[in-house]
Amino acid sequence: MKIAALAGGVGGAKLVDGLAQILPPEDLSIIVNTGDDFEHLGLFICPDLDTVCYTLAGLANGDTGWGRREETFNLLENLQKLGGPGWFQLGDKDAGTHLERTRRLNGGQILSQITAEFCRAWGVRQTIIPMTDQTVHTMVDTIEYGELAFQDYFVQRKCIPRVKGFRFDGIEFANPAPGVLEAINKADAVVICPSNPWVSIDTILRIPGVSPALSTKTVVAVSPIIGGRTVKGPAAKMFLELGLLPSALTVAEHYGDLLSGFILDNVDSDLADLFSIPTVFANIFMKTHEDRRNLAQDVLHLIRAL
């Protein structure tokens, strides 16, 4: 069974890792959000893309979910001593990725090609594709500060400002990266990972051509909301601030007609009757390596049943 997964950062990477434990590598393609990519200290940084790549490469930090394992922070420590900005946790190994990516981008190589070559170097055999090779900036409209660049909202201001809405700057001119539509078209089903619907998945869905390609496909989503809360990140807080109940049901309604099936956490079993599409209950929390595989197994079961 060929699967195309749409993923953001940490939560997405975990499910993708579970799918990778089951599927042959050639049957798994992952399309990753790049709306939170940003330039920092002259480096072109792709947080979601790196998290997915590091995870499948076995290089990710299991404790934080982002960054590299056995990482050092000697660069950042010296930079901060000299008065440089410390708000972004730039590890030494990670900085090597950003420097080489920036060098290649400045040399004219495109992000999807760079990502493919990095994956080859890291021994990742699944296909990881950035949603687009063009620049899309996720902008968070807030009550306190007006529109903020995503990393400003997310890292510098720690998701504290109250959200009014979102804008994906440049998305109307963005094309799907080479391989994105092909991955969707050849897939037997598309999995929307338990990533933030507003700032991770919507970005991918709004790339011109992606939603139409999905409309003919079996699409299942895994709820990023468990018992009204998120495991990590501001999704539940965003729902509330937008006047919506943070709930697995609200997530399913958000994706609407796109979905063929939905996976909720076991703790939300009381919501079962509220859904008009097939649902499955599972352990979405994914604490362990086995939890990832088990959730992926549940996702594939649902797909087979549809």
Place this chain on the structure above:
Amino acid sequence: MKIAALAGGVGGAKLVDGLAQILPPEDLSIIVNTGDDFEHLGLFICPDLDTVCYTLAGLANGDTGWGRREETFNLLENLQKLGGPGWFQLGDKDAGTHLERTRRLNGGQILSQITAEFCRAWGVRQTIIPMTDQTVHTMVDTIEYGELAFQDYFVQRKCIPRVKGFRFDGIEFANPAPGVLEAINKADAVVICPSNPWVSIDTILRIPGVSPALSTKTVVAVSPIIGGRTVKGPAAKMFLELGLLPSALTVAEHYGDLLSGFILDNVDSDLADLFSIPTVFANIFMKTHEDRRNLAQDVLHLIRAL
């Protein structure tokens, strides 16, 4: 006694360290070559300036003479794994310096100001000044490849190409950095460190205004050539390729009328009668911390005697 020292990288930094062991910090200013500064991976790198700063900050690697002590190379290792260039030994701590310098330069701060602020952060109390805030590129004209940028000649090609001459690109438009002429004017004497005359010291001397300022001063030079060889670096090889005998005498002749006195190594005592200016014999090799101080002491003795 107020001293202004002209310095390149490793050899210069060692003597400067010796002087710093003796003189009160406010009495020592160091004017450093920036002709070998270069951009690499988008980072603005100042090898000589960093070597002098790290040395006086007590942060230098005592074994190599350049780079940081207790350095890690995690960035470089990951960068190379991804196909990035490994010819420049970019340490993690060192990369923090370059990133912050580059950030500040891109923000409009000038190199001399950045250097002063870095020195303050590192607790360096002597005055370290880049020769200029403008861009000067030392170009090495070679038989095999024509003109090479200095780092290309020095690091990538390991000083193997045969030298025909040198050019300091941009030097005619360069001004001495703020503090350079002031440091020379207020100094009781100027010390030319045992650095490469062709590519470290000449660069400083050719900055418009520097040589005229030196002409009224007591200037002593320490030979970078010991028994016809250099401790490190290609100076002796360059003399030979330019048709000159690599010798302490040739160094003194190279600086000519500028000099009031000259320090040779003890092994060159047979050359004594060939000099027309006062000379002193000393241990120039500087293996230990004490050797540095002893040589500095010899330099100051000669200055007092002049």
